[in-house]
Amino acid sequence: MIPDDSSDDFRRVTVVAGGASPEREISLASGRAVTGALKSLGIDVREIDPVDASLAGRDWCDGEVVLLALHGSGGEDGTVQAELESLDVTYTGCGVESSRLAFSKSRTKVRFGEHGVPTPGAVTLGPGFDPRTLDELLAQFGLPLVVKPDTQGSSVGVRLVESPSAFSAAVAEGFRLGEHVLVERAVAGEEWTVGFLDTWALPPVRIKTPRPFFDFEAKYHDDRTELEFPAVEPGSTAERVVAVARRACKALATRGLVRVDLRVDEWQRPWVLEINTIPGLTDHSLVPREAAHAGLTLGQLCQRMIGSAQSEPRGWHIRQDQMVRSAVAGVS
Secondary structure, eight states, X not given: OOOOOOOOOOSEEEEEOOOSSTTHHHHHHHHHHHXXXXXXXXXXXXXXXXXXXXXTTSOXXXXXEEEEOOOSTTTSSSHHHHHHHHTTOXXXXXXXXXXXXXXXXXXXXXXXXXXXXXXXXXXXXXXXXXXXXXHHHHHHHOSOEEEEETXXXXXXXXXXXXXXXXXXXXXXXXXXXXXXXXXXXXXXXEEEEEEEETTEXXXXXXXXXXXXXXXXXXXXXXXXXXXXXXXXXXXXXXXXXXXXXXXXXXXXXXXXXXXXXXXXOXXXXXXXXXXXXXXXXXXXXXXXXXXXXXXXOHHHHHHHHHHHHHSOOOTXXXXXXXXXXOOOOOBO
């Protein structure tokens, strides 16, 4: 259970949401949700959309805390974190280097490999790749394959490739959204996710969807998506999911609120897909529903996020300037 270390030792909370990434609308929805939740607790809140106003041009008071709900590029890639640090403003979530690392799926996989975190095998494609690469990938991974942009969230641009003929279009869509594309071995099995606030795990979730995988539509629009909260008991799959997700957070030295997405195969082995350093906070989002299952309202969760931002790093967290920067995964 997440301890109640929420604090009222701040003068104002600024919610930063929106931005110009493909996840803008989800970010705005997250921003509206947390703003409403904080206001319901009587907290002085203002909102900033970086598209409309520069952070550097705002008035920042002593004791102000920024709650980041800025998804995608500009928000989860270390950019806004570096800007806020230059302004000496306290903000929620991961620091600059952890954010940069987690935002790149290929770099994250390198770090997972260094720390023994199980993750599906993958190859990173760069501009001008040889289309004949498909034959090599099929020989290495077989079908189906998962094709995704290296630096997007909310399953934007993710495609499940079940036939060789669908590969080229999936890769083209990935390149439309970024400079590099990840081609990953698809793990047949169950979709799981678990949120962490610092070292404390929220209830893990098993996701059921009639769609081929938990894509953008399943996340935000398909009412047929079902969430289950299996008990975390000794020897259970849920316990293994939490343990592997915890190792993933430790490998990236995350802090604050994050979400770890996993697949569990037919032998009940968890495989980490990625870590979201600014998870969605809408009424359809997974982490608020996990928090609700743990007995926390969205406002209470936000209070704990703020308390985390004001505290010293806990547990596995290390100083950001001491992190060894992983090399970018090989690009063929």
